[in-house]
Amino acid sequence: MEEFQIPTKIFSGVDSLDWLKRLKNKQILMVCDSFLPDTPTLAGIQQRLDQSNTVSVFSDVKPDPPLTSIMAGVAQFNQVKPTVMIGIGGGSAIDTGKAIRFFGEKINHTHLEDFVAIPTTSGTGSEVTNIAVVSDTQNHTKVPLSEPYLTPNVALLDPQLVMTAPKAVTAYSGMDVLTHSLEALVSKGANTITDALAEKGIDVITHDLVDCYQHGDDVTKRQTVHEISCAAGMAFTNAGLGFCHAMAHQLGANFHVPHGLACAMLLPYVVTYNAEHSEVAMHKYAEAARKAGLASRGLSDRLAIQRLRNRIHQMMIQMDCPLTLRAFGVEVKDAEAKTQVVIDDAKLDATFVGNPVVPSDEDLKAVYQKVIR
Ligand SMILES: NC(=O)c1ccc[n+]([C@@H]2O[C@H](COP(=O)([O-])OP(=O)(O)OC[C@H]3O[C@@H](n4cnc5c(N)ncnc54)[C@H](O)[C@@H]3O)[C@@H](O)[C@H]2O)c1
Numbered sequence: 001m002e003e004f005q006i007p008t009k010i011f012s013g014v015d016s017l018d019w020l021k022r023l024k025n026k027q028i029l030m031v032c033d034s035f036l037p038d039t040p041t042l043a044g045i046q047q048r049l050d051q052s053n054t055v056s057v058f059s060d061v062k063p064d065p066p067l068t069s070i071m072a073g074v075a076q077f078n079q080v081k082p083t084v085m086i087g088i089g090g091g092s093a094i095d096t097g098k099a100i101r102f103f104g105e106k107i108n109h110t111h112l113e114d115f116v117a118i119p120t121t122s123g124t125g126s127e128v129t130n131i132a133v134v135s136d137t138q139n140h141t142k143v144p145l146s147e148p149y150l151t152p153n154v155a156l157l158d159p160q161l162v163m164t165a166p167k168a169v170t171a172y173s174g175m176d177v178l179t180h181s182l183e184a185l186v187s188k189g190a191n192t193i194t195d196a197l198a199e200k201g202i203d204v205i206t207h208d209l210v211d212c213y214q215h216g217d218d219v220t221k222r223q224t225v226h227e228i229s230c231a232a233g234m235a236f237t238n239a240g241l242g243f244c245h246a247m248a249h250q251l252g253a254n255f256h257v258p259h260g261l262a263c264a265m266l267l268p269y270v271v272t273y274n275a276e277h278s279e280v281a282m283h284k285y286a287e288a289a290r291k292a293g294l295a296s297r298g299l300s301d302r303l304a305i306q307r308l309r310n311r312i313h314q315m316m317i318q319m320d321c322p323l324t325l326r327a328f329g330v331e332v333k334d335a336e337a338k339t340q341v342v343i344d345d346a347k348l349d350a351t352f353v354g355n356p357v358v359p360s361d362e363d364l365k366a367v368y369q370k371v372i373r
């Protein structure tokens, strides 16, 4: 039996934050990205909240949310005992909010009425996923907490909020969307509904992301990419991901490579591997490349996939993305020394099981070596 769920109510557009006016008489814990305090964005959000609400703000959010930051937020949760939480920011901020909720509700035996997610990057899709990725910095591990009830029940997609993102954040988070789409497409849990979302994700990102990078103030394109980021989130939270994400989490945990960049570095090699080891994956990638206009109808699957891989590399170059760990600034010897850790932890990552074929240690090593230098 196929199952597909999108429990989140989604409001998109430049007026979507007006939804917040509906909240009355709530104890609100707002978890907001560290760039937000003292910005017009946060002021605009606070202005929309009715005076009858009590609002407490937690903004000690760090990229790749570490447990220490989450625990500080849990202490605030214990004091506030919120009835509503609002997570605003990049994936790290929304995930920090979800993780604070995870522990806060358990400790206090409470259940929130609403968790509202307001993304300021077009990337993770966290506003519609059941996942919060947290980091154990002492043990250099990144772990996805995954529970159905962690899915936000409201998502507000205001394209204006992503316009303040630094160019690199637009590039990296956008490549995360492409990775979600390509992994969900061939994942073990894929079905026709998730395929539709994933194929559209591949189409939009391969055409519009570089424009958003070069002309960040194009509100129409920003809204398209913001919506497709959400759609790719719906695809992968239902279909699953694969070993690109399983390895990307290790590049984040060990070398602090931003998540979307880690995905992008690995993506062409993971696509190649999956296409070589699964006929179904090969055909699905090729068909998606044709539908996105990256390859003509008459082209073989193999050549269509080559066009797709070329486009990924071309986009990374156009958006000034380092293609390897060395180009990102990691010493080759340090990267090589971590080979076994990366392989072992990738196999334990919750996203690994979604991959259409099970790569061996040697296969994982070969992919890892490709991104070292
Ligand atoms: N929960 C999920 O389903 C899911 C899925 C994929 C990835 N993730 C996780 O999400 C995290 C990555 O999230 P991300 O790619 O959105 O990056 P991020 O949240 O780490 O943000 C990157 C940087 O950009 C800044 N920033 C964000 N939006 C901005 C804006 N509009 N203006 C100015 N600065 C802004 C942040 O303060 C931060 O310094 C990783 O930890 C990754 O593992 C979660």
Ligand SMILES: [Fe+2]
Pocket (backbone or CB within 6 Å): 124, 176, 179, 180, 245, 259, 263
């Ligand atoms: Fe991701």
